Amino acid sequence: MKKINVLVTGIGGGSHGEQIIKSLKLINDLDLTIIGTDVTSLTTGKNLVDKFYLVPYVADKKYEKIIFDIIKENNISFIFHGSEPELKFISENREKFENANVKHPLNSKEAISLCMNKYETYKYLETKGVNLPKFKKIDKIEDINEIDFYPLVLKPSTGSGGSSDVYIALDKEDCQLLVKYMLKHNVDIVAQHYIGTHEDEYTIGVSSDINGKVLGSIAIKRFITNALSTYKKVRDQNNIYVISSGISQGKVCHNANLQKQAEHIAELIDSKGPLNIQCREVNGELMLFEINPRLSGTTSLRAIAGYNEPELMIKHQILGEKWNHNYNNSTIMRTIEEVEISE
Incomplete structure (x- = not known):
């Protein structure tokens, strides 16, 4: 089983970053290590990742160096963005990520x-x-x-x-x-x-x-x-x-x-x-x-039904596997859950 280290940014606030992590946690045939980042340590997403980093906002001049240091330190193969500013950052720095041999799920700059x-x-x-x-x-x-x-x-x-x-x-x-x-x-x-x-x-x-x-x-x-x-x-x-x-x-x-x-x-x-x-x-x-x-706020719902886009992206881009578009009909509801976190 191939070991793959994945970085997910912006994992707080219940946004699509957290949805991506939940989808990654459903994968059972890849040896994944999930690294997460956010601008605050007060995030429930911290409990879902293997390693967490507190990072500054994208607008901070130190952000780029910190992200690429995390990538190098953890031998990251794939990065998922969890916020719109980070989507723009990855999009504007595509060549740097390619040079670091890091795959990403982004659409074209034009789209x-x-x-x-x-x-x-x-x-x-x-x-x-x-x-x-x-x-x-x-x-x-x-x-x-x-x-x-x-x-x-x-x-x-x-x-x-x-x-x-x-x-x-x-x-x-x-x-x-x-x-x-x-x-x-x-x-x-x-x-x-x-x-x-x-x-x-x-x-x-x-x-x-x-x-x-x-x-x-x-x-x-x-x-x-x-x-x-x-x-x-x-x-x-x-x-x-x-x-x-x-x-x-x-x-x-x-x-x-x-x-x-x-x-x-x-x-x-x-x-x-x-x-x-x-x-x-x-x-x-x-x-x-x-x-x-970008990926949706319903990414984890889709993954539960069998259409796990983060999994498909990793397998397609890194392992060269064909895209499996099959999924099951399923009714999925959401709730609010209390989570205790360490500060």
């Missing part, structure tokens, strides 16, 4: 750049003939006058993932109040028509190789039914409008129709790595919210 800007993503896909919910970039309060679709969702255009600064506007009055607040706090705003229902919301992962060939995909129908999975809920007469939180749970399933559409989107943007598509199904059509060019 990352596009997907981290929702407005540019919408515009690009629209030119490719993809049907999307109506959208509008808002740079000033007067831009609201051009909107002819309500209810709508206001959200940051830049960045990837999370529900911070996401709001529901039922009408123009709501929109004016919310946009004024968001502009005051320098949020780069895009408005998108709220369509479909939260009962038909999906997260779909699409995996592609370095040549842009789709290796496989997996769908999760989200259960947005409790405080853990719900970020915002607005009632208007007999209608309920819901925004999901970043904590996903639900039914891992096969939806050939939606997965085919998601794979087509991956091909359109020339994805060359992991891609996570947030969407709703409306009359059999995939209606896109956003694309995250």
Whole structure:
């Protein structure tokens, strides 16, 4: 059994870094040593790794040297990022990681750049003939006058993932109040028509190789039914409008129709790595919210169902094994667990 040392950064906060560790812990046919880093020692992820390092924020000038010292000291073969700043760091330093013989799960620079800007993503896909919910970039309060679709969702255009600064506007009055607040706090705003229902919301992962060939995909129908999975809920007469939180749970399933559409989107943007598509199904059509060019916050759910992306990446990139895209249908719920940690 080949021994492989893996580094996972940003393992705190219950984000996708922790999800990656949970997935790695499910692997039983590799001799893995898992090294974890975070900017705080107050993290439950520390209990899941074989060795933990406290590191500074990526913006700190010492960060790069510290990470590469950890890589050298522990003979790291594969690095997974657990936060967006670290995704950008690895992406900007690809050649250095290659020279250190360290593999990574990143998509192409082009795909990352596009997907981290929702407005540019919408515009690009629209030119490719993809049907999307109506959208509008808002740079000033007067831009609201051009909107002819309500209810709508206001959200940051830049960045990837999370529900911070996401709001529901039922009408123009709501929109004016919310946009004024968001502009005051320098949020780069895009408005998108709220369509479909939260009962038909999906997260779909699409995996592609370095040549842009789709290796496989997996769908999760989200259960947005409790405080853990719900970020915002607005009632208007007999209608309920819901925004999901970043904590996903639900039914891992096969939806050939939606997965085919998601794979087509991956091909359109020339994805060359992991891609996570947030969407709703409306009359059999995939209606896109956003694309995250990285592993998902549902990585461990997928792994439990048999589609273990971190495992597949390691075996594919280091051992040269074929990508196994088979998985089981499974309903997986989440909870909050108390964990005692050493400081």
